[in-house]
């Protein structure tokens with residue numbers, strides 16, 4: 001597939017901190033592309049440069065071979081992490097107001113139906129639940145019928161039910177042929193929604209590809225999770241366990257052999273868990289640290 005969005009050697013520095021450090025990637029048309037990573041990885045800075053909101057210090061972004069220009073903003077829809085809406089307006093009135101900014105805006109009814117706003121479109125937007133508010137913000141991002149939709153951590157803070165509802169909406173919008181660029185901390189969200197991902201850490205892209213292919217490339221076996229305990233030198237050497245969130249993680253192609261070794265070694269198997277690897281495990285494998293730890297450390301490691 002040919003590239004619709006081409007990002008080359010993009011860089012952004014905030015004083016001593018390199019927030020985005022020479023990253024390059026392509027996004028084909030009509031896919032959902034995910035930028036993943038922990039707090040402070042550089043995801044928002046990257047998409048804000050792609051949206052034309054933040055000026056890069058270096059590198060280039062092309063849309064269908066052209067540099068982003070003023071008129072092209074009509075082709076882009078953005079759902080920010082935080083959007084301040086005018087007090088006292090209903091969702092419908094917000095849609096009408098945003099629509100008035102564009103010559104070819106979609107109609108309110110179409111947006112209300114597309115984003116499932118029927119039950120609360122006439123309520124003051126300040127009274128909406130988190131999930132309802134995100135759906136309204138999504139409708140506002142679609143008001144100009146954009147070709148490309150940017151979603152910056154759209155489900156952060158939502159409960160599991162609201163997240164699933166939102167995922168259904170994203171899939172509907174993708175089916176309309178729009179190209180979606182999404183940032184998220186949630187690896188399960190990326191596995192569910194994204195055709196292609198780039199995992200960022202400390203301003204760099206550390207992995208790139210389709211989620212399933214990336215997992216197949218890095219993990220051939222399963223993950224065994226054990227309680228934190230003192231493991232023998234033999235297990236440490238043969239199984240190379242990694243400690244995350246107070247549990248040992250062992251990646252293995254030979255499940256039976258590894259389990260036998262643990263039993264023979266007298267390891268405490270209470271609460272033992274065997275599962276196939278996911279993107280969280282991939283992140284741990286690539287960086288040696290979990291998603292939560294990484295955000296806390298980034299100030300130091302960026303400097």
Ligand SMILES: Nc1ncnc2c1ncn2[C@@H]1O[C@H](COP(=O)(O)OP(=O)(O)OP(=O)(O)O)[C@@H](O)[C@H]1O
Nearest residue numbers: 014017019037038039040041042043044045046298
């Ligand atoms: N305007 C700014 N001035 C100074 N530093 C900034 C600015 N914007 C971002 N940063 C810093 O750049 C780094 C990357 O931030 P960014 O918001 O892009 O990360 P992120 O991956 O989107 O994180 P989060 O998931 O928390 O939104 C962070 O260390 C952040 O503090």
